[in-house]
Amino acid sequence: MKSETAQFGKEETKDEQIYYFSKGIPGFEEHTEFIMMDLPDAPFAYLQSVKESQISLLITDPFIFFPNYEFDLSERVVEELNLGSSFLIRCIVTLKQDVSQSTINLLAPIVFNLENHTARQVILHSSEYQSRHLLWSGESESSPDNKAGE
Incomplete structure (x- = not known):
């Protein structure tokens, strides 16, 4: 199938790239299907x-940047x-100028279930993690102190 994307124009996408978010993503609740590119x-x-070519989020494997993230x-x-052993964890990145x-x-x-192509953004309650940790801080651990300033 052809999909209109914000970054690449029209792109050929495969069914296995599409993930269903039953509740959307906070802030984008009306968007329930996303393509992972x-x-x-x-x-x-x-x-x-x-649903909307202008809605695109940059994501990454947090364990690359924060090996101790848990x-x-x-x-x-x-x-x-319906998670089994085949899933991915990704986090949203905000690029700054x-x-x-x-x-x-x-x-x-x-959290992405690779078997049934469902996904959900999970808010970690009772966590010291922040929504804005510096991505390239020079630290190789996920210390909650490693966060962006306000």
């Missing part, structure tokens, strides 16, 4: 709304997504 030779991907998923989330000030949202990771 990997960027070649980069640790990033775009999460592109199927959290527990609630049983409710595991059941809702000064790239060194770009941030990653470790407080609300996105």
Whole structure:
């Protein structure tokens, strides 16, 4: 299928690239289908709304930048997504004009079920993680102190 994207114009996409978010993504609740588009030779991907070409989120594997990043998923989330052993965790990245000030949202990771193509952004309650940790801080751990200033 051909999809209209904000970054690449019309792109050929495969069904296995499409993920269904039953509740949308906070701030984009009316958008329930997104295409995951990997960027070649980069640790990033775009999460592109199927419904609206201008809605596109940059995501990455948080463990690349924060190897000690960890959290527990609630049983409710595991059941809702029918999670088995085949899933991905990604976090939304906000690029800044000064790239060194770009941030990653470790407080609300996105969980992707690779088997049934469902996904959900999970807000980590009782967590010291922030929604704006510096992406390139020079630190190689996920210390909650590693966050962007207000």
